[in-house]
Amino acid sequence: MEENVLSRGQQQVRERVLDAGLCTGCGACIDVCPYFRSYRGRTAVLFPCTVEEGRCFAWCPKINVDLDDLSRRFFGTVYDGAPLGTYQSIATAKAGPAVKKAAFQAGGVVSALTYFALTKGFIDGAVVTDREGLLPVPRFVTNPDDILACASSKYSAAPTLSAVNRAVAEGHGTIGLVGTPCQVLAASQMRFNALQREDFVDPFGLIIGLFCTWAVDYRLFESFLAERVDIANIRKIDIPPPPSEVLQVFGANGDVQEFPLEEIRELVPEGCSYCIDMTSEFSDISVGVLEGRPDMNTLIVRTDRGKQLVDEAVSEGYLEVSPMPAENLEHLAWAAGNKKKRALSRAKEEGMIDCEGAEPLFYLRMGADVLARLTTT
Numbered sequence: 001m002e003e004n005v006l007s008r009g010q011q012q013v014r015e016r017v018l019d020a021g022l023c024t025g026c027g028a029c030i031d032v033c034p035y036f037r038s039y040r041g042r043t044a045v046l047f048p049c050t051v052e053e054g055r056c057f058a059w060c061p062k063i064n065v066d067l068d069d070l071s072r073r074f075f076g077t078v079y080d081g082a083p084l085g086t087y088q089s090i091a092t093a094k095a096g097p098a099v100k101k102a103a104f105q106a107g108g109v110v111s112a113l114t115y116f117a118l119t120k121g122f123i124d125g126a127v128v129t130d131r132e133g134l135l136p137v138p139r140f141v142t143n144p145d146d147i148l149a150c151a152s153s154k155y156s157a158a159p160t161l162s163a164v165n166r167a168v169a170e171g172h173g174t175i176g177l178v179g180t181p182c183q184v185l186a187a188s189q190m191r192f193n194a195l196q197r198e199d200f201v202d203p204f205g206l207i208i209g210l211f212c213t214w215a216v217d218y219r220l221f222e223s224f225l226a227e228r229v230d231i232a233n234i235r236k237i238d239i240p241p242p243p244s245e246v247l248q249v250f251g252a253n254g255d256v257q258e259f260p261l262e263e264i265r266e267l268v269p270e271g272c273s274y275c276i277d278m279t280s281e282f283s284d285i286s287v288g289v290l291e292g293r294p295d296m297n298t299l300i301v302r303t304d305r306g307k308q309l310v311d312e313a314v315s316e317g318y319l320e321v322s323p324m325p326a327e328n329l330e331h332l333a334w335a336a337g338n339k340k341k342r343a344l345s346r347a348k349e350e351g352m353i354d355c356e357g358a359e360p361l362f363y364l365r366m367g368a369d370v371l372a373r374l375t376t377t
C-alpha cells in the first residue's frame with residue numbers, strides 16, 4: 001500500500017520506527033492512547049489507529065526530530081552539533097550530607113537533586129525508574145523517599161515516559177523527569193504544543209538527563225544473565241568507565257561477577273546506533289559518571305532553572321560541587337563527539353537526515369553545514 005506522506009500518526013511510527021528496528025522503548029507513545037503498550041521491554045501496537053496527527057509521531061525521538069527547532073526553543077540558537085550540547089557550566093559533584101544514603105549508582109547526584117527538588121516544591125512529583133528483577137519499571141512518585149528507593153542504573157531501555165503520560169492523565173503537572181538522552185529528547189518534544197491542542201500544558205517542572213552510550217535490550221539481557229547468575233539475587237549492576245571493558249553484577253552476598261563488554265554490546269538494539277546524543281542535551285541538568293572516581297558524578301548545568309536548583313541544593317547541603325579536571329572534560333567531549341559522528345555518519349549514509357525541509361518522514365533534521373562538518377573524516 002502506498003504510504004500517505006501527509007499523515008503523521010501511528011502508521012508512520014509503526015513502519016518507520018517499530019518495523020525498522022529503531023524503537024528504543026522510551027515510552028513516549030505508551031499510555032497516551034489505548035493502542036501502544038510496553039510488554040517486557042518491547043513496544044507493541046495493539047490496534048491500528050487512523051488519527052492523522054498523533055502524539056506518538058510528534059513525540060517519538062526516532063522520527064521527525066527537528067534539531068534546529070528544538071535548539072531554538074530551548075537555548076535560542078540553531079543546533080551547532082557541539083559534542084556536549086549547549087550548557088552554562090560543567091563540574092564534578094556528589095550528594096551532600098543532607099541526603100540520606102541510598103543505593104546510588106555513583107555519587108548520588110541524580111537522586112539528591114530530584115529529592116531536593118521534590119522536598120522544596122520545585123516539582124510536584126517525579127518520574128523515576130525502579131526495577132522488578134531486571135525489568136525497569138517507571139514510577140511517578142510524590143514521596144521523596146521513593147526517589148531514593150529507585151536509585152541506581154538499570155542498563156536496559158525503559159518505557160519511563162509512559163509514567164509521565166499516566167501522571168498527566170491523572171491531572172498531575174510540574175513533573176520532574178529523570179531520563180536517558182532518547183527519553184529526554186522525546187520529553188523535550190512533549191514540552192511544546194506541536195499539535196496546537198487547546199488543552200496543552202508543558203508537563204515538566206524539571207528534566208534531569210543521564211549520560212548514555214547505549215542500553216541493552218531487556219529480553220536479550222535477561223536471557224544472557226539468567227544463564228550465568230541468579231537474577232533474584234542481584235543487588236547492583238555497574239559498567240565502570242574505560243579502560244575496564246566489563247559489566248559487573250554485584251550479588252546480595254557481596255559476590256561480584258564480571259562479563260566482557262564485547263559480549264554485552266551484542267545485546268544493544270539497532271536504534272542505539274543512530275543515537276547522536278550522549279549527554280541528554282535538551283535537559284535542565286545532565287549527570288554521568290566521572291572517570292576514575294566511582295563515588296563522584298559529572299554535572300552539566302544547561303538552563304537557568306537547572307542552575308537555580310543546583311545553587312540552592314549546594315547552599316542547603318544536598319550537593320557538593322568541585323571543579324572538573326581539564327583532562328576529564330577533554331575526554332568527555334571526545335567520547336560524546338565520537339558517538340555523534342558515528343551515529344550521524346550512519347544515518348546520513350542511509351538517507352535518514354533531512355537538511356532541506358523537504359522530506360516529512362525523516363529521522364533528524366539539521367543544517368547541511370553542521371552535518372557536513374560533523375561527518376567529515
Ligand SMILES: Cc1cc2nc3c(=O)[nH]c(=O)nc-3n(C[C@H](O)[C@H](O)[C@H](O)COP(=O)(O)OP(=O)(O)OC[C@H]3O[C@@H](n4cnc5c(N)ncnc54)[C@H](O)[C@@H]3O)c2cc1C
Binds near residue numbers: 103105152212
Ligand atoms: C542505560 C544507561 C546507560 C548509561 N550510560 C552511561 C555512560 O555511557 N556514561 C556515563 O557517564 N553514564 C552513563 N549512565 C549514567 C550513570 O549510570 C548514572 O546513572 C549517572 O552517573 C548518575 O549517577 P547517580 O549516582 O547520580 O545516580 P542515582 O542517584 O543512583 O540515580 C539514578 C537514576 O537513574 C534513573 N534510571 C535508572 N535506570 C534508568 C533507565 N533505564 N532509564 C531512565 N532512568 C533510569 C533512576 O530512576 C534514578 O533516578 C547510564 C545510565 C543508564 C540508565
Ligand code: SF4
Binds near residue numbers: 056
Ligand atoms: S522510540 Fe519511544 S515513542 Fe518511538 S515508538 Fe519507541 S517507545 Fe514509542
Ligand code: SF4
Binds near residue numbers: 182183215
Ligand atoms: S544510546 Fe541513545 S537511543 Fe540508546 S538507550 Fe541510550 S539514549 Fe536511548
